[in-house]
Amino acid sequence: MIVREPNREYNLDITDESCGVIANASALARSLPFFVYCAGQIGAKKECYTKTWYLDGVLLLVTTRGQGRFTYQGKTCVLGVGDIVFIDCTQYHEYCTLGDFWENYYIRFDGSAARTYHDYINRDGWRVLSCNDIKATRKLVGEIINLCLSPDDHAPLEISLALSRILTELAVSTHRSMETSELSPAVRQAKEFIDQHYAEQVTLEDIARASLLSPYHLSRTFKAQIGVAPHAYLNQRRLDKARRLLLTTQMTVQDISDRVGFSNVNILIRSFKNAAGMTPTAFRSKNFY
Known part of the structure; x- marks a missing residue:
């Protein structure tokens, strides 16, 4: 049932x-x-x-x-x-x-x-x-x-x-x-860069420069070691922060989108729904009833 x-x-x-x-x-x-x-x-x-x-x-x-x-x-x-x-x-x-x-x-x-x-x-x-x-x-x-x-x-x-x-x-x-399977220095630098700058308008080229690798080489190496591509990891960090703000503040979805680095609130809504199975507004309502 x-x-x-x-x-x-x-x-x-x-x-x-x-x-x-x-x-x-x-x-x-x-x-x-x-x-x-x-x-x-x-x-x-x-x-x-x-x-x-x-x-x-x-x-x-x-x-x-x-x-x-x-x-x-x-x-x-x-x-x-x-x-x-x-x-x-x-x-x-x-x-x-x-x-x-x-x-x-x-x-x-x-x-x-x-x-x-x-x-x-x-x-x-x-x-x-x-x-x-x-x-x-x-x-x-x-x-x-x-x-x-x-x-x-x-x-x-x-x-x-x-x-x-x-x-x-x-x-x-x-x-x-x-x-025996530590992250390579380049991937660790890329990960730390994303963790510190996820709320900014970060591009793959920005992350690649921080890691001293080409965008193509970084994408392949990052996914092999982390399990997801740099852009997907960046999206996860933004969604995680958005989820916490939805639960701990009364900020609007638009303000949260701006705070965590999404260039457009519709991208946040679409990404959130793909990850959580519901919109940010529905998620907030579901957890405060």
Whole structure:
């Protein structure tokens, strides 16, 4: 059955063995580095899918059986056993079963250290991560699910510790794996230039000059290392800033378009709709009701 809520749409075509818990985070839990909103184990059948426009916190999702398709920040990836996604839930994302079955364990959480880990792990752009020990990770996530149901006063502390263990191992392993695949100096310079000047009328030639490469060479190299072309990355940065302004200010869509660097408000509207599945105005209304 398809369910439509203000911030998301989903079809829970799942197995009877699936389980999930919505945690009631106490004041103690919310004062810790990590606390959980919800967690679960999902056996997703063929028609299962989720589209999310905005939720609080970050999401850690681990594939344990089968395959799924995950779309985030304009990129669509196939997830297999041992693949992990770690994303910002305030950004549009969608995922579904690929084939007949997909089992995943998930945790949506927040806390004073959650964004620090998220930004560190994804510091060179979002990508699918790999799990070194799928059994150990699945066990830890299972423990967190059980702890969310525990009446023990110490459960929030144990949840925060378990998440710290998972994320620290993920951060360290990600850093080590990237030591052999670091961004080239030219691509890093191009990325930093876009991050600093996205609100200006930046052209491919401007980015190429900052990287000391020709536009053609930069486009090819940037896409190979970042996963998207320079123009697409620039568009993502502008849309991310526009989304935050829509949620945190009362600025008009026209003013936001000017603020984040779009040359025409219609380009913002069209790009936003392609990325989020709705217009900026609809997105703002959907998240403030």
